[in-house]
Amino acid sequence: MPELKKIKETLKEYFGYESFRPLQEKIISSVFKGEDNLVIMPTGGGKSICFQLPALLLPNITIVISPLIALMKDQVDGLVANGIPAVYLNSSQTESEQTLIFKQLKEKTLKLLYVAPESLSFLQEELSSIPISLIAIDEAHCISSWGHDFRPAYKQLGYLKNKYAGVPIIALTATADKATRADICNQLNIPHATQHLASFDRQNLALEVRPANKRIDQIVEFIDLHSDSSGIVYCLSRKTTEELAGKLEANGFKAAAYHAGMSHEQRSKVQEDFVNDTLPIVCATIAFGMGIDKSNVRWVIHYNLPKNLESYYQEIGRAGRDGLPSSTLLFHSYADIIQLQKFNTTSGNKEVQEAKLERMKQYAEALTCRRKILLSYFGELIEEDCGNCDVCKNPPDFIDGTLLAQKALSAVARLKESEPISTVIDVIRGAKNAVVLDRNYQQLTVYGIAKEISWLDWQYYFIQLMNLGYIEIAFHQKNRLKLTALSKKVLFEKEQVQLANLASIKEKEQYNTSATKLKDATSLFERLRSLRLSLAKKAAIPAYQIFNDATLKEMEQVRPTTDAEFMQINGVGRQKMQDYGYDFIKEIRAFTVKKKPKKKKKSNTLGETLAAYREGLTIPEMAQERKLTESTILSHLLKLSEAGETIRYRSLVDSADFEAVKKAQTELNNPDTLKAFYEYFDEAIPYNVIKVALAALKQDDIQ
Template sequence: MITPEVQKLLIPTLKKYFGYDSFRSQQEAIIQNVLSGSDSLVIMPTGGGKSICFQLPALLLNGVTLVISPLIALMKDQVDGLNANGIPAAYVNSSLADAERNTILENIADKKLKLVYVAPESLSYLSTVINEENVSCIAIDEAHCISSWGHDFRPSYQQLGFLKNQLPKIPIIALTATADKATRDDILNQLNISEAKQFISSFDRKNIHLEVRPANDRINQVIDFIEQHPNESGIIYCLSRKTTEQIASKLQQNGISAKAYHAGLNFNERSSIQEEFIFDKTPIICATIAFGMGIDKSNVRWVVHYNMPKNIEGYYQEIGRSGRDGLNAKALLFHSYADVIQLRKFIDGSTNEEVQIAKLDRMKQFTEATTCRRKILLSYFGELKEENCGNCDVCENPPQFIDGTIIAQKALSAVTRLQEKEAVGIVIDVLRGAKNATVIDRGYNHIKTYGMGADTSWKDWQHYIIQLINQGYLEIAFHKHNALQLTDFSKKVLFEKEQVLLSKPVEISRNVTDKITKKSKKTKDSLFELLRKLRYNISLEENIPAYLIFNDATLREIEQERPLSDEAFLAISGVGQRKLEVYGAEFIDVIRTFLEEKKKKPKKKDTSLVTYELYQEGLTIEEIALKRDLKDTTIFSHIAKLYSEGKDIDIYQFISKEEVEQIRKAKQALENPEGLKVYFEHFEEKVSYATIRLALTVIEVES
């Protein structure tokens, strides 16, 4: 247990250094466990606030907290973030000169540092200071790397068990975003902390919208998606280096700023691209899964999986790199059987092949789901959710099912006639009556089912056949060049007329319109954009990423609250004492200038008053509509509004008293109906909407 004095310091320390007034779920309990000297295993989703669980105790403990991290390239970013909050921190890795390392060792011994980040391979540099006098806590980040059951195994992590043996009284906190039970047990055993208290948070990242689409015309879908999310930062994950290069090139050709990132680049190239992304100079990165681990960039607004990931753990961790600030984010995943086949090739011959195949199957089931995707995702991690999430594509557009028995019979017949030797592509070509070389050379244009499905598009056939595979009517023989083969269930459809239900293909509309451009222009001069511009300029001056100054969620709150005093600025979530002192005056100046400029701008004239001025000049309804480039019905609605407001309008110039009475009787007969449409239908569409609107206005004014 921690003392009451230390307990009283928790919230003030949280506010002073991190800018928050309260802890998130489980954070306080984890911090108390660390401060009491006990070991902890923390499973908390990306963006859930893992870092504070060891960074805050570090400030209250007497000594340095060692943070073991595999992310050498990102240590500077993490240390910069701490220093920006007024927390003395450093990192040690092979890139430092001897003099720099010696200075850090001296600072550790003199208790001038609170946190030191180090990779497992670099622990030897600290051997002279790793003792119970200097070290107050050990945090092992990305702890799943220690386990061969984990999705990102790092052999260098397996040496870390010595830390507990060497420093038995020092608390160890192991943290990861994703770990199933087998991985959790492995972490505890290998770190020699089997008695550690486990803290497992909800895996539900409610702010991330989940969507899965078939991989048809992927690149154009991606371009459309990006154009619908202008000025936003995102990551596109791919299976191969070549694909990252191709997509980045295609995006650049379409005027979109993007770069490729993969292991084929040298260290300097990778570091440069990563830094450009972190500093908002390159908003979009096309990457293999090597990119993004540990990046604390809070303003990534979307993640696209161009190819299907090999398991749900990887998918979950990668989508978790978006929306870390708690604002809305999107996760778009494309899936195809070509990806499944490619991933199966990667798995073949691996040491834990059966486990990997089972995990790939679960990933495949997720992509093909016809029920709430978040439920499936959470259940994988042992978290059950009763209600549908309402924030995934399936919840928003539940699939529509049709009687697909005849479609199924055609597909199964084609597989039969092809003697179960051909893969999906050839089967579809035969069904559609294709005249390509493969079909003609193999004589498939002479079989009975050739052209039987010519009235159905290629991608729709693909959609239907995938469902037949999912429902067990067909299977893929991966060991026979991915040939489609019949199953025991196939006979029921072919010979016993068993009904097959199939979901209708969903069309993805290309709806990029002028609205996006208009929205961009409208937001250009918004307070949020002005605050963002200031943040970016400060980041360049200080050479730290913009989100380390304030994240987007904090900027949104500043935009909404518009604080004009130090006290009001400090009340914003994410503003600590140091950030108030360093940045407060500049941000308050921008808010004050914005409000003063807003006062100077003349208010837009009420559009109905413009109509009134033209009416007073003697123009007819038609002439006003022509002059204002509006419809007659709009001008009539203005006239009705002006008359109800008491303006000098000769209303009976536009409607007769007989028409008013006619509408009055209809109103009584219909017992005060709502809306104009009811009247329009009552009069069998013979009385115009304009007449109905004017008459109802007269009735209201006269009553």
């Protein structure tokens, strides 16, 4: 396994980042150990780096299996733009193009080869003579019939572990519930794979649901508030995409339809215009988006209700991949439910799909924090409301529902977590139907404990308890209700439960979006966006593959004017510095000279950090407020201290960490590198914390 220093140097050199996101370092370490891994990481969470970075340091080729040509091309273009030798192989290429690729493979000049699952059987002869270091299976949920996007071609991939027994496999997907995760591992013959579940909490996405009355008017109003950004409107039918695109065009927006009934050339043109920022709005069926890595989509609208929460989560995940604030809007209607139920009659696992549709409906009608619902569905339980969804911003009246919750959860427990919601309600209401009597449920202590509450009201209460994370549905076990870890707090620790007051709930027909229209064509960010688009057109690549919006925002904040400063921006690697550094630094210098003298600007940004410090903010809080990295905030504080400002580093570091670093300094006999401290703590204390603690120790010595 390469040294951590080498791994992090590679991360910065090729991907432009100083540090890993949560779980990435652990996953990459596991890959280097030759272990199999299943990675569940939300869209925009950094899944690709988990196999792309190891591929650079492993001795032989990495095979990446991907379901769509568009997805392969997009990833390969991004890798090449970063200076990484990668290619994709598919049926659309000429024989001479494929021959060249085989030649490169044999000469070991490539690090990554992307192929579709359908192509594998035709490549056996060529691959048999090529040593393989790693096999990555992207969009791995496609292998499972329990998943939301099952593809039969993925079924054959189970033979890979038998054929390449000593080669580690890493399977990756953005969305998979418990049943799907288990099925993926079984189908791929990697039952002992380490499972890595990243947080599904995309806090930058604002969640909103509205009734589907006057949809066109609401959409026009919504898009008008986001007129300078890119977005997607998902629709159930091809006809709706075309009609909606036409109506948006009639209202002065530039929009196009995208669906499977269009020719390949037409679809390619729409996709190309969208990723290149020349087409801001696409009205699409669900076929659109899977192959797009566009990081600056600012909003996603669902014209119709999706068929399940997995699809919904994956589709809204195409907004805000760069981490900047983005909006999502879902419309729901009874007509959507009827249409989706018809679709389910011809699908596999009809019972499972119907249950998942019901869960989607419950989300749309929820009276509790929507983010809690999404996270609990994927097995992630949070206790605090998010504050960034329509329910949190406009909450209903609540009652003390502790006793109701205790009755409901007790019934699930007494029934040994073996029945669906309908039977549980029948039991607590004292029903005398065949299911209850045949199974002797009338003998249970919870039988008839809540006769006074109507069946429909109990259904709403159970839905709220599921949405709050106290209960979950085991779709692969005939939709049985299961208790979660949180339920114990209610049953045994006297935790109070707040439930929405059903008697006071009235459907709200008018909604006000909280979005504000921000537009400043003369801002540095807009000038950098314009430059990015111009460079992208010359290079014939999508604009976001040069730099994403988050990187441009950091450039706007920090305003680097030297190569060294520019390299410190997140998202700037060696190749990007070589290709685009001159142009962007030139644009930043021109803007700075025009707007303000450089010194004044520099002192201003330091002054803002100083003001935040004087307010008593911690380094992470300052970084979040100023939209800068913690490293940048730290460098500001060091410069301010050198300039004579009083910066008490001791107040910025936890006492336990401070004492640990102090002890390590003595035991290591005053080492002159941070790496020595970092390794001493076995990477448990971050570099930034060590830096602050050492600065505090030095400050104490002087004083």
